[in-house]
Amino acid sequence: MDTVKLTSKVVPELYLEAEHISPDVFAGKSNQEIGDLSVHMGNQTYKISDYFTVEGKAGATAAETKIVVAGDVSKVKYIGMKMTAGEVEVLGNADMYVGAWMEGGKLLVKGSVDSFAGIAMKGGELIIEGDAKNYIGAAYRGDWRGMQGGKIVVKGNVGSDVGSNINGGTIDIGGNADVHLATHAEGGTIIVRGIAKGRVGGQMVKGDIYCLGGVERMMPSFKYDHTEEIELDGKKMNFQVYYGDLGERHGKKKGEIIYGKIYLTAAQPEGGEGATAVKSERKAKLSEKQLEQLATELKEMKEPSVQNVREYIKKTFGIDLKPMQVSRLIDSLSR
Amino acid sequence: MSEYIIKNGTVYDPKTEVKGEVKDICIKDGKIVDKVSSKAKSIDAKGKTVMAGAVEIHAHVAGPKVNEGRNYRPEDKLFTYQPGGKNTRMAGGFSIPTTFKTGYEYAKMGYTTVMEAAMPPLYARHVHEEIKDTPIIDEGAFPVFGNNWFVFEYLKNNEMDNVMAYISWLLKTTKGYAIKIVNPGGSEAWGWGENCTTIHDPVPYFDITPAEIMKGLLTANEKMGLPHSIHVHTNNLGNPGNYKDTLDTFKLAQGVKPNNKFGREQVFHHTHVQFHSYGGDSWANFESKAKEVMDYVNSNKNMTIDLGCVTLDETTTMTADGPFEHHLTTLNHLKWANVDVELETSSGIVPYIYDPKIKVCAIQWAIGLELALYSKDPMRTFITTDHPNAGPFTRYPRIFKWLMSDKSRQEMLKGFKNSDKVMAATTLGSLDREINFYELAQMTRAGPAKALGLTDMCGGLAPGMDADVVIYDINEGKIKDPEEIEKAFSAATHVFKAGTLVVDNGEIISNGNKRTFWVDAKVPTNTQVERDVQMKFLKYYSVNLNNYEVSDHYVANPYVIEVEN
Ligand SMILES: [Zn+2]
Numbered sequence: 001m002d003t004v005k006l007t008s009k010v011v012p013e014l015y016l017e018a019e020h021i022s023p024d025v026f027a028g029k030s031n032q033e034i035g036d037l038s039v040h041m042g043n044q045t046y047k048i049s050d051y052f053t054v055e056g057k058a059g060a061t062a063a064e065t066k067i068v069v070a071g072d073v074s075k076v077k078y079i080g081m082k083m084t085a086g087e088v089e090v091l092g093n094a095d096m097y098v099g100a101w102m103e104g105g106k107l108l109v110k111g112s113v114d115s116f117a118g119i120a121m122k123g124g125e126l127i128i129e130g131d132a133k134n135y136i137g138a139a140y141r142g143d144w145r146g147m148q149g150g151k152i153v154v155k156g157n158v159g160s161d162v163g164s165n166i167n168g169g170t171i172d173i174g175g176n177a178d179v180h181l182a183t184h185a186e187g188g189t190i191i192v193r194g195i196a197k198g199r200v201g202g203q204m205v206k207g208d209i210y211c212l213g214g215v216e217r218m219m220p221s222f223k224y225d226h227t228e229e230i231e232l233d234g235k236k237m238n239f240q241v242y243y244g245d246l247g248e249r250h251g252k253k254k255g256e257i258i259y260g261k262i263y264l265t266a267a268q269p270e271g272g273e274g275a276t277a278v279k280s281e282r283k284a285k286l287s288e289k290q291l292e293q294l295a296t297e298l299k300e301m302k303e304p305s306v307q308n309v310r311e312y313i314k315k316t317f318g319i320d321l322k323p324m325q326v327s328r329l330i331d332s333l334s335r
Numbered sequence: 336m337s338e339y340i341i342k343n344g345t346v347y348d349p350k351t352e353v354k355g356e357v358k359d360i361c362i363k364d365g366k367i368v369d370k371v372s373s374k375a376k377s378i379d380a381k382g383k384t385v386m387a388g389a390v391e392i393h394a395h396v397a398g399p400k401v402n403e404g405r406n407y408r409p410e411d412k413l414f415t416y417q418p419g420g421k422n423t424r425m426a427g428g429f430s431i432p433t434t435f436k437t438g439y440e441y442a443k444m445g446y447t448t449v450m451e452a453a454m455p456p457l458y459a460r461h462v463h464e465e466i467k468d469t470p471i472i473d474e475g476a477f478p479v480f481g482n483n484w485f486v487f488e489y490l491k492n493n494e495m496d497n498v499m500a501y502i503s504w505l506l507k508t509t510k511g512y513a514i515k516i517v518n519p520g521g522s523e524a525w526g527w528g529e530n531c532t533t534i535h536d537p538v539p540y541f542d543i544t545p546a547e548i549m550k551g552l553l554t555a556n557e558k559m560g561l562p563h564s565i566h567v568h569t570n571n572l573g574n575p576g577n578y579k580d581t582l583d584t585f586k587l588a589q590g591v592k593p594n595n596k597f598g599r600e601q602v603f604h605h606t607h608v609q610f611h612s613y614g615g616d617s618w619a620n621f622e623s624k625a626k627e628v629m630d631y632v633n634s635n636k637n638m639t640i641d642l643g644c645v646t647l648d649e650t651t652t653m654t655a656d657g658p659f660e661h662h663l664t665t666l667n668h669l670k671w672a673n674v675d676v677e678l679e680t681s682s683g684i685v686p687y688i689y690d691p692k693i694k695v696c697a698i699q700w701a702i703g704l705e706l707a708l709y710s711k712d713p714m715r716t717f718i719t720t721d722h723p724n725a726g727p728f729t730r731y732p733r734i735f736k737w738l739m740s741d742k743s744r745q746e747m748l749k750g751f752k753n754s755d756k757v758m759a760a761t762t763l764g765s766l767d768r769e770i771n772f773y774e775l776a777q778m779t780r781a782g783p784a785k786a787l788g789l790t791d792m793c794g795g796l797a798p799g800m801d802a803d804v805v806i807y808d809i810n811e812g813k814i815k816d817p818e819e820i821e822k823a824f825s826a827a828t829h830v831f832k833a834g835t836l837v838v839d840n841g842e843i844i845s846n847g848n849k850r851t852f853w854v855d856a857k858v859p860t861n862t863q864v865e866r867d868v869q870m871k872f873l874k875y876y877s878v879n880l881n882n883y884e885v886s887d888h889y890v891a892n893p894y895v896i897e898v899e900n
Contacts, residue, residue: 140410142409142411143409144669
């Protein structure tokens with residue numbers, strides 16, 4: 001396998017759309033030809049060489065081509081779009097649509113990515129070592145065909161609407177998942193190793209969602225059915241199996257109705273009643289001492305945003321407050 | 336204006352009965368003429384095919400439901416956008432292209448006149464705004480009358496003069512072209528969650544039947560002498576066994592003679608007959624009844640049809656047949672849009688994938704083609720896809736290929752996953768007829784122009800007619816591979832619209848001077864209808880009468896066809 005190394009020379013003023021950074025496009029091209037490929041910023045067209053140095057050598061086919069992307073590409077979109085073979089390795093963070101419509105090969109991002117990574121993916125492997133934002137492995141806007149095959153691994157946390165319209169393949173999330181996980185799923189597998197926030201599997205008709213850290217609040221349209229021993233990561237674990245979304249149509253196979261299934265680990269770290277009882281956020285409150293510390297911190301933050309303060313509280317005190325609570329705290333403490 | 340002479344092309348023109356003769360065509364001041372001066376620009380068409388600009392009799396290309404399709408299907412546009420050029424604007428979309436793409440794509444295929452097949456009167460302004468934004472092609476729009484409260488009440492009371500006065504008023508108010516009827520009564524019944532699945536099902540509350548609605552509007556149309564006949568999409572579209580309802584509908588026109596001054600010979604046009612030619616009583620024994628339907632059409636010269644060919648694409652269905660769209664979304668579980676247009680109609684939209692691997696879709700494909708191949712009169716059988724319902728209009732060249740080449744049909748039939756079942760449910764495999772270029776010109780030019788009452792204006796190459804002329808780089812006698820047909824008809828080398836060269840070497844070079852056709856049908860002053868209109872707007876409509884009319888500035892370059900009674 002031959003390797004082309006792209007190193008970012010300048011951070012684009014706006015966002016760069018670089019769908020040509022893919023082994024399929026690079027294969028068989030000289031470095032000069034690769035440098036001449038187009039990238040877009042706003043309504044302007046530029047060349048890859050305007051933003052990157054091109055070193056190394058592309059292979060004869062996509063399968064024989066690896067692309068390493070170095071430097072700051074946190075404002076570059078569409079890396080590895082539609083790739084069918086070969087490898088792409090992004091050493092830092094990347095922007096939206098990484099591995100979108102991907103069909104094969106391997107795409108590794110060592111940092112974090114923005115939204116829409118791996119949308120409508122059909123095959124291959126997309127690994128994100130950091131966090132990922134919203135709509136990972138989902139469908140394109142308006143479409144009903146989300147991820148259909150392959151594997152997405154996000155080692156950190158993911159945002160909302162991940163796996164929306166998924167109907168095949170696997171999404172493995174190391175951290176927590178925000179709301180609207182697997183909306184309208186018609187197949188596929190999602191594993192959340194942290195906490196799934198809520199509204200999991202809304203309108204789901206088929207597919208499997210494993211929530212190892214529980215679901216903060218289950219949809220009322222999912223119903224506990226049975227407990228089952230299932231092997232995951234080579235370990236046998238007991239899961240409570242929920243069927244849903246009961247408000248949706250469901251197909252039949254050999255006379256039996258097929259449901260979407262949510263698997264919750266039977267043993268919960270916090271105890272409480274059943275799997276859904278992750279620490280209730282309604283009761284979450286900061287102590288006097290914590291409030292004092294937060295007030296000092298707020299003074300140092302120039303323009304404290306709800307999101308930043310919420311992150312700070314989560315990191316420092318291990319308490320996840322609702323945005324509304326955070327907003328009230330900021331108001332009262334800065335007065 | 337400039338003069339042109341198109342030299343030595345092989346001309347196919349049913350209007351002048353020219354069947355593939357090598358002939359020069361002269362253009363002067365926007366019209367076809369006998370001869371031009373020596374200053375005329377000469378275009379060499381040797382070895383090429385020359386026809387009049389094609390005429391689209393039924394497509395959904397402008398208005399609220401087309402635009403809602405665009406709105407709610409961003410995925411239809413994905414990866415389709417072309418940037419603007421010197422003479423073109425940015426254009427995109429596949430089954431529901433932007434207005435600009437609609438104009439460009441029709442022109443590139445050699446289509447110069449297009450009829451929007453369903454205009455909800457309440458949203459007529461929107462229809463005309465989009466027509467205005469669709470370049471090159473002349474357009475007209477058919478307001479829907481088949482579920483209109485005025486029509487129901489007047490027909491129920493046998494007040495034919497009032498029906499005619501209302502039709503005249505609505506055509507004028509909406510700048511409409513013809514009387515369109517969609518699922519008569521059924522779209523109104525949908526407001527009660529019901530439908531009319533036969534032509535004798537009474538409409539809830541109004542207690543009138545689809546048969547009475549169609550017969551009444553047909554009578555009014557002929558009494559008024561409108562350029563086009565009533566344009567019908569009958570009840571029970573898309574269901575197994577519906578060919579009986581279709582034949583029942585056809586029989587409503589039996590024996591009625593046309594009355595008009597526009598050279599129109601039919602009193603009844605039925606659209607997208609493919610969707611109405613189904614046998615069997617379930618999807619399991621679903622089969623073609625194209626032969627039965629065409630036997631009737633062939634022996635009744637006072638009617639015309641268009642095909643509604645399935646092109647086996649992913650597309651967007653949209654119709655004023657609201658209950659049908661609901662039925663469809665329960666079949667394919669894809670997203671559904673549904674609208675009630677107060678007092679006038681309903682409407683629905685659902686994306687649809689005509690998958691060749693699915694038996695029913697392959698049978699539908701075969702039925703569309705069978706209808707054309709069973710036709711004994713190409714002047715009364717027109718090629719459409721009911722765009723975008725059975726497929727996008729951009730697939731017309733592919734349909735031409737299938738109709739013109741038995742080989743290409745046989746390859747399709749053999750390639751289907753359920754080949755044996757498809758062959759058993761259809762007769763396409765045994766039809767070796769191949770439509771020739773002259774018949775194609777009848778089915779796409781002279782025929783639809785005549786049915787629309789435009790036979791002296793477009794769809795032909797007689798001196799005095801509009802100079803809508805198309806050159807295709809194909810020679811009927813020298814086709815080796817059917818693919819050449821699709822390629823040549825996809826990209827005309829030259830297209831003239833009313834004497835202006837709009838496509839040159841396959842490129843759009845001008846946006847022409849598009850016109851909007853509408854029909855001003857004069858009737859005696861009718862104070863009762865005037866009062867009824869005022870009352871309905873006061874009592875029921877959510878808009879003011881003054882905000883309803885399509886006033887002149889909405890209409891792009893209007894061309895008014897006046898009808899004296
Ligand atoms: Zn239609």
